[in-house]
Amino acid sequence: MPELSVLSHATVLAAVSPGSAIDATRDAFLHHHRGDWVMPPKVYLESPPHGDFRAMPARGGALALLKWVTSFPGNPADGLPTVSGVVCLSDTRTGVPLALLDAPAVTALRTGAVAAVASRALARRDARTVGIVGCGLNGAWAARCLAAAGYGPGMCCDPRAAAATALAEELGWRTGDRAAALACDIVCTITPGAEIVVSEEDLRSGMHLNMLGADGSGKAEASVAAVLACELFCDEWEQASHGGELTGAVAGGHVTREQVTTLGAVLAAEAAGRSDADAITLFDSTGLAIQDLGIVTAIWDRWQAGQIDAPEVGL
Numbered sequence: 001m002p003e004l005s006v007l008s009h010a011t012v013l014a015a016v017s018p019g020s021a022i023d024a025t026r027d028a029f030l031h032h033h034r035g036d037w038v039m040p041p042k043v044y045l046e047s048p049p050h051g052d053f054r055a056m057p058a059r060g061g062a063l064a065l066l067k068w069v070t071s072f073p074g075n076p077a078d079g080l081p082t083v084s085g086v087v088c089l090s091d092t093r094t095g096v097p098l099a100l101l102d103a104p105a106v107t108a109l110r111t112g113a114v115a116a117v118a119s120r121a122l123a124r125r126d127a128r129t130v131g132i133v134g135c136g137l138n139g140a141w142a143a144r145c146l147a148a149a150g151y152g153p154g155m156c157c158d159p160r161a162a163a164a165t166a167l168a169e170e171l172g173w174r175t176g177d178r179a180a181a182l183a184c185d186i187v188c189t190i191t192p193g194a195e196i197v198v199s200e201e202d203l204r205s206g207m208h209l210n211m212l213g214a215d216g217s218g219k220a221e222a223s224v225a226a227v228l229a230c231e232l233f234c235d236e237w238e239q240a241s242h243g244g245e246l247t248g249a250v251a252g253g254h255v256t257r258e259q260v261t262t263l264g265a266v267l268a269a270e271a272a273g274r275s276d277a278d279a280i281t282l283f284d285s286t287g288l289a290i291q292d293l294g295i296v297t298a299i300w301d302r303w304q305a306g307q308i309d310a311p312e313v314g315l
């Protein structure tokens, strides 16, 4: 049987720089928009009352993958991570598995990267400052990727003061409260989505919101009124309308497919981004398997070039 490479959390994070993750993520959206990378809808498998499993397959080029990843919100109380899982990478010509990779690390790179890709496509040209609401694993990578894309300085906000301080010190940014973060040109929300962190009265002309935390049913970070006051963009309509930030507005009959533009269409220059400098833009990220494929393709290229050291196991 073939040997599989096993890439740990640290190996994955070291394998792709934030700048490379941004390029890989942008390419992934373009491939998906053109239809040459494909992705069936994410499958949720509930594990009540603890959390859920998610199966996320994608195929593009010579590679296919399945990300088998969790969200178990009560885990931290037991000293376990909320999110865990693996990515299984396979060869599309033979079906043979090639590698296993730590799923949270792949997720963090592609989630951080999409914040930068969406900001470049949708924020005002003169946008600079960044507010991070939620400085956990994925919020930290959003900040790192936005910094790598040339944005900043930023304001880090988190009820876990140590998390906000560590991120701010790493990037030379500052810590502040929610209002200070929301006063920035680009605001990334990446909280567990259990409470509203953006209301209509928080919105300011010209701001851009990357809403990353609501990636499953029952989660929301913005009020429906706030959503309705924005020009709307999403990563993928099916996911965003059923398990994303747009879900409440869609379920209430306030937003239809025609009112929401996909990021891929903007990147491909087939749709407009913000209408003008004063518009308020909202990008709803639910997290796509093609983003994972973009990151893993970049890692696999380096693996094949002999630039990554990782153990191999036989099945």
Ligand SMILES: NC(=O)c1ccc[n+]([C@@H]2O[C@H](COP(=O)([O-])OP(=O)(O)OC[C@H]3O[C@@H](n4cnc5c(N)ncnc54)[C@H](O)[C@@H]3O)[C@@H](O)[C@H]2O)c1
Pocket (backbone or CB within 6 Å): 071, 082, 083, 107, 111, 133, 134, 135, 136, 137, 138, 139, 157, 158, 159, 160, 163, 190, 191, 192, 193, 195, 197, 211, 212, 213, 214, 215, 219, 285, 286, 287, 288
């Ligand atoms: N869109 C995507 O592609 C994507 C990818 C990964 C994770 N997620 C989602 O993003 C969310 C965060 O994931 P994570 O892995 O970074 O979790 P995490 O637990 O590492 O971080 C969440 C952070 O949010 C902070 N927080 C909680 N309430 C807050 C509030 N009101 N204001 C500011 N900060 C607050 C927490 O203290 C914590 O530091 C989850 O809902 C997860 O499912 C989305």
